[in-house]
Amino acid sequence: MGGRAPTPGYVVMLRPDFPSGMAQGTPREGSIQVHLPRDVPLERVHQTPVLARILAHEYLHTWGRERGEDLRSSEAPEAGGEMRWFGEGFIHYLSHLVLLRSGELDLPGFLAALGRELAAVKQNPWYGRSSLTEASERFFEDGDARALSYGGGMLVAFLCDLELRSRGQGPLERFLDGVPPGKPLTRQAQWLEVWARKTGSPEPVATWLRARAPLPFEEALTRAGGTLMEKERRGHDARREYVIQAAEQSLLGELMR
Incomplete structure (x- = not known):
């Protein structure tokens, strides 16, 4: 995806320093810290899907970076805030794809995770009254905007994946190979230019990102052979x-491959 991992190996540090029910990861060049709930014994962490999901997510944050590039852990506003739907939401989607392809998740489990994100997005007070771009710009200022950047970005990634596959242009990962490696894109226009080069137009993605309207999730799901x-x-x-x-024979089933 967009190049290569910055190092050939990683050190993983497990830190049981979070409250019950909470977990988070922090990527570094060559290492990943995973903050886990204090009430889960470390010897049992691998028995839950939480560790694999966090590792996949944080590892993908390092992918495509140039060696030696700083991986931000600060919550201070940064250039490219409008791209949080991509930097977090697409990574969120791709991490679930990694688990699906590796066998950690089966197709029903993957679709269940997608259903949970859809429910959370639909109940988000920002959804339908602000665009995903606007929510991304408020990522560090508003918890609901942050949640929509993750969940809404994941849904847009799913829609992009289906759109590319329905056109016969391969999976989302192949498209992301065309996104320049190194420093992440900081302007939405750059990302849409890459999409337009691949598909011939910035649409429908530009509308999904900029419109203050619900995403066409159910319609796309039905066309892909799914039911909601x-x-x-x-x-x-x-x-x-x-x-x-x-069904595994549907376009949705192709996500496993």
Whole structure:
């Protein structure tokens, strides 16, 4: 994806220093720190999907960087804030693809993760009233904007993957090989130029990123051979949940390959 990993090997440090139910990773050149809940014994961490998901996510953050390039861990605003939907959301999607391809997740498990993100995005107060670009620009200032950058970016990555595959232009990873390696893109226009060179037009991605409207997730899912069902909510405050189903012979099933 966009070049190469900056080092041939990594040191992984497991740090049980987070509250219950929380986990996070920090990438460095040649190492990854994983902050885990204090109440989960380290010898049992590998039995949960959390560790594999975080490692995949943080490892992909280092991919395509030039050797010696600083990997930011600061939460200070930075140039390219409008690209957080890509820097976090696409990585979020690709990390789940890594788990799917490696066998850590099966197709139903992958689609379940996608359904959870869809539910979270639909319940996000920014969704439908602000664009994904606008949410990305407020990444460090607003928790809901940050959440939408991750979840909305993951959904856009999924839509891009389906769009490319439906055109016969291969998977998303092949497209990302055309994104210049080294320093991450800091302007959305640059990214859309790469997409236009591949497909002939910046659309429909430009609209997905800039419009203050819901993403065409359900329509794309149906065209790809999937079905979306909302689980019955029990109780007044029950959160929305979705179930996504698809056969391995469908376009969605091709995500496994």
